[in-house]
Amino acid sequence: MAEGMARIYRDHIFRLHGLPRKIIHDRRVQFNAKMMKELYKLLHIEGNPSTVYHPQTDGQTERVNQELEQYLRLYVNHHQTDWVDWLVLAEFAYNNCEHLATKLSPFFVNTRMHPLDFTGIGMALSNLSAEEFPKHVKEVHELAQGNLTQANEDMKRFYNRHAGKSVNYEAGQKVFLDGRNIKMIRPMKKMDDKWFGPFEVVKKVGTSAYRLKLPKT
Template identity: 45%
Template sequence: MSSITSLYLAHLFIKNIFSKHGLPSSIVSDRGSLFVSSFWTNLCQQLKISRDLSTAYHPETDGQTERVNQILEQYLWMYVSYHQDDWNTWLPLAEFAYNNSDHSSTKQSPFFTVYGRDPHFDSAHITKDTPAGKLSTKIQSVQQDVKRELEVAINRFKRYADKSRASPPVFNPGDMVWLSSKNIKSTRPTKKLSERWLGPFPILKKVSTHAYHLKLPSQWKSIHPVFHISLLEPVKTSTIPNRHQEPPPPIIIEEEEEWEVSQILDSKLKRGKLWYLVEWKGFSQDPERSTWEPTKNLKNCPELVKDFHSLYPDKPGPNSSKA
């Protein structure tokens, strides 16, 4: 999906959804750039389609979506292990098998829910020694494989869900939490526990029993600030005196690294260009890590630039004469 445009997404919607089922009353999706784009938003408004967007990195907008996604993920991984060489060719049959399987909540298959009948699939009269018969036999074999793997995936998910039904932790506004970095790209190639968590960040408000709104750095504008509770850990006060906190790793936002600015220390004009001496968050005890940056690199922290010039009005600024 990352290489298509919002317009192409609309064409896919017309071809695969609207032409076969008509307009839905609502669409449940994640917060991918396509689904929050102005074009897609306006299109849904024009067609009277409600957009139900999930919290960041955890599609639990309606609960059922999250369960189905986990089942399908396990199911497809196991399916691929059986058909590694040509799995994409037979993926439509995997979809067919899923849609033709009864669901525990409705006690009927998605096919029956939509069309009021089960699809016809009779393999009793296949002639196996013809090209058409070989293809039919292959279809039957794939159907048996995916049906078996789907049952395994559903049972595995049910066991996992039963074990994970403990009460989730509760956070209050102002509480400090660590944010899991597993869904946020970082360039630091390490698996150390201390670097798998970002922050800490304060809780602004509780959105639901399983989602919280965090106060994120101003540079992280492209990251939705509401996160599922499974991605959060409470900050525990260290009992070790003078313990050094590992600096946060750089964040990849729109394919570029972003370090969080702690404060502006100085400014200067160099060859007619304005530069700022920047102290980076996590490196306040290491002055050698401060760097001179051009104005364009500080476009995501205008408040800090403004604060600097309020404290030091005589320092070179945006309105200073060129050197």
């Protein structure tokens, strides 16, 4: 298992980026195996295993994962069986999107250029399949780019919300309900909707708690 992990890294990461100085990883056996530790030592790589609920170790990775999860939730079907189909476009859209911290895209930081995307597609072709495929990919890419930008903004607002004031809602207003404690029938909670609604506010029942008018379902 560890040797397979090393081969995957060689084939997909090393050939593009070279050797890292540090690898941040979880504590699965393929990362902590004796073979991998010896390989780290041989190549002068620092292995940095993270722990559960310790975002200081790999907080940036966790934030990226949350953005990509938000992106996938917008596209996966109800049974969550097609999420793999969206990963490649998610990767491209994320790497081609300007980040709030750097004001640059990862593509530009890495290569000093932006790759050619689907902005020039528009001509009509006699072959329907040839015309429809890039058109579909272009539409999905534009949606992905917009949604990842929104996800980036949402993540910024989430991490800065402690500095803001609480919002008061009046009866009759509509709000979204946090779904973290609601059990749904979909297979994976991670890929399920995070918010439900909007639902009508019935009345305020605490400092920041409200009774909502919910459907029987």
